[in-house]
Amino acid sequence: MLSSKERLGLRVQEAVSQALILLTYFSLEGWLRFRRYRISARRRTRAEFAALVGDERGPLLICANHLTLVDSLLIQWALAPGWRLFVRPAWFTWNLADKHNITKNVFVRILGYLGKCVPVLRKGPPEEARRTLDKVAFLLSRGQSVLVFPEGRRSRVGRVDTENFTYGIGRIVQETPSARVLCVFARGLGQREYGNYPHPGETFFVRLKRCAPTTSFRGMRGDRDLATQIVGHLSEMEQEYFENAILDR
Amino acid sequence: MDTTTAFGKIVGIIKPFVKNTTAFGTATDGTRIIEDLGVNSARLVDIILAFEDEFGIEVDDESADRVRTLGDAVQMILQKTAPAH
Numbered sequence: 001m002l003s004s005k006e007r008l009g010l011r012v013q014e015a016v017s018q019a020l021i022l023l024t025y026f027s028l029e030g031w032l033r034f035r036r037y038r039i040s041a042r043r044r045t046r047a048e049f050a051a052l053v054g055d056e057r058g059p060l061l062i063c064a065n066h067l068t069l070v071d072s073l074l075i076q077w078a079l080a081p082g083w084r085l086f087v088r089p090a091w092f093t094w095n096l097a098d099k100h101n102i103t104k105n106v107f108v109r110i111l112g113y114l115g116k117c118v119p120v121l122r123k124g125p126p127e128e129a130r131r132t133l134d135k136v137a138f139l140l141s142r143g144q145s146v147l148v149f150p151e152g153r154r155s156r157v158g159r160v161d162t163e164n165f166t167y168g169i170g171r172i173v174q175e176t177p178s179a180r181v182l183c184v185f186a187r188g189l190g191q192r193e194y195g196n197y198p199h200p201g202e203t204f205f206v207r208l209k210r211c212a213p214t215t216s217f218r219g220m221r222g223d224r225d226l227a228t229q230i231v232g233h234l235s236e237m238e239q240e241y242f243e244n245a246i247l248d249r
Numbered sequence: 250m251d252t253t254t255a256f257g258k259i260v261g262i263i264k265p266f267v268k269n270t271t272a273f274g275t276a277t278d279g280t281r282i283i284e285d286l287g288v289n290s291a292r293l294v295d296i297i298l299a300f301e302d303e304f305g306i307e308v309d310d311e312s313a314d315r316v317r318t319l320g321d322a323v324q325m326i327l328q329k330t331a332p333a334h
Contacts, residue, residue: 219309220310220313224294224298
C-alpha cells in the first residue's frame with residue numbers, strides 16, 4: 001500500500017503538471033520538431049485515438065512496444081494535441097520511466113516531473129516493483145491514463161520481444177479490471193534496432209488497437225497469461241506493420 | 250521429500266533460465282538466483298510457476314519475493330510440501 005505521503009506526492013505532481021501542461025507539451029513538441037521527427041498520418045491517429053477512447057471516463061492503460069528513449073514522448077504527441085490535453089487532463093498520460101534516465105540532470109528531472117513520469121528502479125528489489133505497481137493502481141483509480149511498456153525494457157531484438165517480457169502489465173490489469181486497454185504500436189520507418197534516440201528526420205508509424213485481455217487464472221499465473229495476450233497483440237500489430245508499412249509512406 | 254531431492258529438482262527447473270553456467274556448475278544453497286546465476290528477474294515468475302507445477306504447491310507473492318537463493322527455494326518448497334500436523 002502507498003503511504004499517504006506518496007499518494008499526496010502523486011496528486012501534487014498531477015496538479016502541477018496539469019497546470020503547466022501547455023508549456024511542457026510545446027517544449028517537448030518543439031524538441032521533437034527540432035529533431036525533424038514526424039508522425040505518419042498524425043491527424044488520422046489522433047482522430048482514431050479520440051474515437052477509441054471517446055467520451056468514456058475512467059482508467060486507461062496504454063500498452064506500447066518499446067525501442068527508443070523517446071517512445072513515450074512520440075506516443076503522447078501522436079495521440080493528442082496540447083490543447084486537447086489541457087481540456088482532457090486524463091489523456092495526458094503518466095509514464096513509468098527508468099529512474100536512471102530521468103535523474104541525469106536537473107533539466108531532465110524537471111521535465112520528467114512535469115511530464116508525469118513515475119521513476120522506476122530497474123532490476124530493483126521486489127518491494128520496489130510492488131510500490132511501482134501500487135502507484136499505477138492509485139493513478140488508475142483516479143481515472144488517469146498510464147503508458148506502460150509491457151516488454152519491460154527496450155526490445156533487444158529490434159522487434160516486439162515475445163520471449164523476454166515482464167509480467168507486470170498482467171498484474172496491473174488484474175488489479176484494475178475496470179481499466180480500458182489500448183495497445184499502441186509505434187516504430188520509426190528507418191528503425192532497425194533498439195537505441196537511445198531515433199535518427200533526426202525519422203518518420204514514425206503509429207497504430208492503435210483496443211483490446212480486452214481476460215484470464216481464468218489468478219496471481220502470477222494470471223499475470224503471465226494477461227501479459228502474454230497484450231504482448232501478443234503488439235506482436236500482431238508489428239506483423240501488420242511489416243506487411244503494410246510501405247503503404248503508409 | 251528431503252533437502253537433497255528438493256535441491257536436485259530445483260536445479261533442474263532453473264537450468265534452462267541460467268546464463269552463468271560456470272556459477273551454476275558449482276551452485277550451493279547460498280547461490281543467488283538472479284545475481285549469481287544471471288537469471289533474468291522477469292523469468293523468476295516462470296520458475297516459481299514451474300515449482301508450483303512440479304511440487305503441486307501454491308506460492309503467494311510474499312513467499313515468491315523471499316526466494317533469493319537456491320536455499321530459499323529449497324526451504325520454501327520443503328515448508329509447503331511438509332505434511333500438515
